[in-house]
Amino acid sequence: MIIEDTDNGIVLKGVKCLSLPLTLDCGEAFRWEEQEDGSWSGVAYGKFLNIKEENSNFILNGANRKDFEDVWRNYFDLDRDYAAICEKLKEDPLVRETIDEYYGIRILNQEPWEALVSFVISQQNNIKRIKGIIKRLCDTYGAQIRPGWHAFPSSKVLSSLTISDFEAIGLGYRAKYVKKLADDVESGKIDLAAIKAMDLDDAKKALLSIYGVGEKVANCALLFGFQFIRCFPVDVWMKRVLQYYPNGLPECFKGYEGIAQQYLFHWARNNL
DNA sequence: GTCCAGGCATGCA
DNA sequence: TGCATGCATGGA
Numbered sequence: 001m002i003i004e005d006t007d008n009g010i011v012l013k014g015v016k017c018l019s020l021p022l023t024l025d026c027g028e029a030f031r032w033e034e035q036e037d038g039s040w041s042g043v044a045y046g047k048f049l050n051i052k053e054e055n056s057n058f059i060l061n062g063a064n065r066k067d068f069e070d071v072w073r074n075y076f077d078l079d080r081d082y083a084a085i086c087e088k089l090k091e092d093p094l095v096r097e098t099i100d101e102y103y104g105i106r107i108l109n110q111e112p113w114e115a116l117v118s119f120v121i122s123q124q125n126n127i128k129r130i131k132g133i134i135k136r137l138c139d140t141y142g143a144q145i146r147p148g149w150h151a152f153p154s155s156k157v158l159s160s161l162t163i164s165d166f167e168a169i170g171l172g173y174r175a176k177y178v179k180k181l182a183d184d185v186e187s188g189k190i191d192l193a194a195i196k197a198m199d200l201d202d203a204k205k206a207l208l209s210i211y212g213v214g215e216k217v218a219n220c221a222l223l224f225g226f227q228f229i230r231c232f233p234v235d236v237w238m239k240r241v242l243q244y245y246p247n248g249l250p251e252c253f254k255g256y257e258g259i260a261q262q263y264l265f266h267w268a269r270n271n272l
Numbered sequence: 273g274t275c276c277a278g279g280c281a282t283g284c285a
Numbered sequence: 286t287g288c289a290t291g292c293a294t295g296g297a
Binding site for chain 1: 276277278279280281
Binding site for chain 3: 167170171173
């Protein structure tokens with residue numbers, strides 16, 4: 001990967017296996033919006049970004065070198081060799097089929113807090129509606145970064161709200177989960193940084209002890225917010241996919257189950 | 273009107 | 286330990 005500074009941002013050359021629409025709009029992050037010119041705008045780690053692919057280069061509009069190194073390099077998982085991983089995953093026939101069709105899905109490294117709250121909201125819900133709820137949550141309670149764009153609200157802000165406040169923006173029965181989660185993070189009862197430093201087993205146990213977090217939400221948070229790329233979340237779509245694997249997951253997934261899962265998830269939503 | 277969505281807590285056996 | 290049930294909401 002070559003990084004070039006320009007007058008209005010950064011240009012990345014030689015990035016392999018990155019599809020912006022597939023990665024930013026495949027149900028792992030909920031805040032990216034496609035613009036009329038085909039670029040994508042969003043906010044992560046309190047920073048706004050507009051990114052566009054042009055002639056297989058990636059233009060990070062308005063980003064400076066520090067933001068790139070501090071945030072975006074890791075956010076897009078740019079130091080991981082996805083091309084090599086995909087070759088390995090293709091030893092499985094079903095994944096081979098899906099990767100050829102959906103090449104370029106990456107696992108984003110999102111903030112633990114945002115990922116955890118987002119996937120608590122995601123339960124028994126559809127992606128379109130999840131996006132709407134999270135947009136209202138951010139627009140109403142997140143700090144404004146630039147006109148029309150807000151950071152994900154902090155635990156401090158969310159803990160100051162009532163269950164009714166969450167219900168008013170559409171969280172439904174999940175309102176009480178997010179309220180308690182915000183309270184416990186704010187009081188220090190839940191320490192997300194400490195959880196991120198744990199090994200997978202302990203981190204998962206810690207997440208499963210949270211009110212409103214079960215096996216599926218824990219796995220999504222671990223995969224998308226805590227950088228545990230071995231996690232394999234199973235939702236209603238993946239349950240359908242698992243019928244194709246009666247003997248369990250194939251050996252070639254080992255170590256990269258989360259990446260295989262995203263390809264299969266995307267395939268299931270389009271084919272099953 | 274019914275069914276479903278990136279499920280979970282609860283009660284009961 | 287495993288299984289049935291209720292849960293908020295909006296789109297199909």
